[in-house]
Amino acid sequence: MTSIQKTRRPGARMHLKREITAYLFIAPNFIGYMVLTFVPIILSFVYSTFDWNLGVYKAYTGIANYRYMFFEDLDFWKVVWNTFYYTIGTVPVCLILSLLLAMLMNQQLKGKTFFRSVFFFPYVASLVAVAVVWMALFNPDKGPVNEILMSLGISDPPRWAGSAEWAMPTIIGLTIWKQAGYYMVVYLAALQGVPTELYEAARMDGANAFQRFAHVTWPMVTPTTFFVTMMLIIGTFKSYDIMYVTTQGGPGVATKVLAYHIYNNAFVYNKYGYASALSVFLFAVVLVITLIQFRGEKRFTNYL
Amino acid sequence: MTNTEHMAPKRFIPSKAVGRTLLYVLLIAGCAVMLLPFAWMISSSLKTEADVFTFPIQWIPSSPRWKNYQLIWEKVPLLNGFKNSTILTICTMVLQITTSSLAAYAFAKLEFTGRNFLFLAYVTTIAIPWQVYMVPQYIMMASWQLTDSLIGIIIMHAFTAFGVFMMRQFYMGIPNELLEAARIDGLSEAGIWARIMVPLSKPAVATLAITAFVFEWNDFMGPRIYLSSTSKQTLQLVLRLFNTQYSSNYAQMMAAATVALIPVFILFCFLQRYFVQGVATSGLKG
Numbered sequence A: 001m002t003s004i005q006k007t008r009r010p011g012a013r014m015h016l017k018r019e020i021t022a023y024l025f026i027a028p029n030f031i032g033y034m035v036l037t038f039v040p041i042i043l044s045f046v047y048s049t050f051d052w053n054l055g056v057y058k059a060y061t062g063i064a065n066y067r068y069m070f071f072e073d074l075d076f077w078k079v080v081w082n083t084f085y086y087t088i089g090t091v092p093v094c095l096i097l098s099l100l101l102a103m104l105m106n107q108q109l110k111g112k113t114f115f116r117s118v119f120f121f122p123y124v125a126s127l128v129a130v131a132v133v134w135m136a137l138f139n140p141d142k143g144p145v146n147e148i149l150m151s152l153g154i155s156d157p158p159r160w161a162g163s164a165e166w167a168m169p170t171i172i173g174l175t176i177w178k179q180a181g182y183y184m185v186v187y188l189a190a191l192q193g194v195p196t197e198l199y200e201a202a203r204m205d206g207a208n209a210f211q212r213f214a215h216v217t218w219p220m221v222t223p224t225t226f227f228v229t230m231m232l233i234i235g236t237f238k239s240y241d242i243m244y245v246t247t248q249g250g251p252g253v254a255t256k257v258l259a260y261h262i263y264n265n266a267f268v269y270n271k272y273g274y275a276s277a278l279s280v281f282l283f284a285v286v287l288v289i290t291l292i293q294f295r296g297e298k299r300f301t302n303y304l
Numbered sequence B: 001m002t003n004t005e006h007m008a009p010k011r012f013i014p015s016k017a018v019g020r021t022l023l024y025v026l027l028i029a030g031c032a033v034m035l036l037p038f039a040w041m042i043s044s045s046l047k048t049e050a051d052v053f054t055f056p057i058q059w060i061p062s063s064p065r066w067k068n069y070q071l072i073w074e075k076v077p078l079l080n081g082f083k084n085s086t087i088l089t090i091c092t093m094v095l096q097i098t099t100s101s102l103a104a105y106a107f108a109k110l111e112f113t114g115r116n117f118l119f120l121a122y123v124t125t126i127a128i129p130w131q132v133y134m135v136p137q138y139i140m141m142a143s144w145q146l147t148d149s150l151i152g153i154i155i156m157h158a159f160t161a162f163g164v165f166m167m168r169q170f171y172m173g174i175p176n177e178l179l180e181a182a183r184i185d186g187l188s189e190a191g192i193w194a195r196i197m198v199p200l201s202k203p204a205v206a207t208l209a210i211t212a213f214v215f216e217w218n219d220f221m222g223p224r225i226y227l228s229s230t231s232k233q234t235l236q237l238v239l240r241l242f243n244t245q246y247s248s249n250y251a252q253m254m255a256a257a258t259v260a261l262i263p264v265f266i267l268f269c270f271l272q273r274y275f276v277q278g279v280a281t282s283g284l285k286g
Helices: A002-047 A064-072 A074-105 A112-124 A127-137 A144-151 A164-192 A196-204 A209-220 A222-238 A241-246 A258-268 A272-300 B014-045 B067-075 B078-109 B115-125 B130-143 B150-158 B161-172 B176-184 B189-200 B202-218 B221-226 B235-245 B250-283
Strands: A050-053 A056-060
Touching: A002 A050, A002 A272, A002 B078, A002 B115, A002 B130, A002 B150, A002 B161, A002 B189, A050 A064, A050 A272, A064 A074, A064 A272, A074 A112, A074 A164, A074 A222, A074 A258, A074 B014, A112 A164, A112 B014, A112 B250, A127 A164, A127 A241, A127 B014, A127 B235, A127 B250, A164 A222, A164 A241, A164 B014, A164 B250, A196 A209, A209 A222, A222 A258, A222 A272, A222 B130, A241 A258, A241 B221, A258 A272, A258 B130, A258 B221, A272 B130, B014 B250, B067 B078, B067 B235, B067 B250, B078 B115, B078 B150, B078 B161, B078 B189, B078 B202, B078 B235, B078 B250, B115 B161, B130 B150, B130 B221, B150 B202, B150 B221, B161 B202, B176 B189, B189 B202, B202 B235, B202 B250, B221 B235, B235 B250
Parallel strands: none
Antiparallel strands: A050 A056
């Protein structure tokens, strides 16, 4: 008996020690992440039920902020529409372009590293810096883009960021230009994982280039396509820095998007309660996108 | 389109040659779209204001005006911006790497109660954008007097789920036998982490470091919301300040933008493999 107890007790103590060691390892990150990310996420929900203007906490108001959001805030639906417009304009083009670039790059090429670096560089370049260049290039009165268009015989070129119709397309263009290289690299990694035997087999069966794309490449990169689509959609739904440094949401509210609306309500108008309600709406959108991606990936992914 | 051409045959086939020429033409055209804005930026930064928008574009200024590069430092606190951005970036990078790799070691190689549950908590929140919780987070930081301070931003960015996730993926690939052998030799878990895991995970550390660098150096909205005093402004904020205060001085705005891009450009040239690897690994889900 004594011998068993002797061997068991140190064992239990060892076990406890192991547990403590493991928790000590995760503690710094976990506590930090908990306090600075988890708790604020929960607080978003709590604060969204508060009437909290100009930094002065007033009272619990239930769903009043949500009612205001959906039925009274004149900007809200405009902002949601703008966000959709930005997403619809950016995601498909960026997706197709990055896949196309990746397919071009996934071949025996001279200077592959150079090409890849060039396409990727705009992604790592500072947004503030490239935005000012972009705005100068697309300056409606004297910018080189309009000068070129005019020299080509277009007497009345678009006024780009200066006009309500063209401001969003200009920003969409900048977004695609900046991000296509990033998703190209993601796709390139996926394409490199496609076994070459599949192409050889398809070739042997007499498949032409398009058929090889439709029946080999596309099905094989479907998981990546889901991933890229989700990343792009979440990316466009959360962005507002790009509008901030180009158009400031204007002209009027033409390029004001959901996240910009959150920013303005929180940090310009100091309506913390309402800004939190808008945050919860953004959270719901992201959640739905993630769930669709999850479901869709399971259903449509084609593991050959 | 001959996109999926994997093995170009050695013998000459006319249609293949056309295909390859087309391939290079497309790639070079793509490169031009990517690079011309930067070329225009550099070219304009060396012009007088009157010459910036002359058309046709004069790509190489006849008499480069280097003075633009001197004047920008006098107009806004650019140097201070560099200093603040450097502090911010280095501190965040070090903290992210240390805390992520410690946590990742436990999640990958140690057994403890609640491991899967806690890891799931990381995974499920990884996709939640900052914009969802930036308001309560700001209120929290303000109550701790951590707004308008670099420390506030550092601790805001120091603990990432992405870092833990990425490092864990890497650590999973390190064989357990190696760790068992070290334990038999009497090495503590901390010793294993420091002497085996960290040295073996250099590629993952480099990738995380680059990801952190790109994010922190270029971050605009974080510092924009948190930092109000001019002395604490980061490079991006100072650049933005220049663009709003001297918005009609395009030549100098381009010079400031060029200067702001140089550090990233240099690092990118030397370490582009790691820049690209970080993206590729985040895309390939395990």
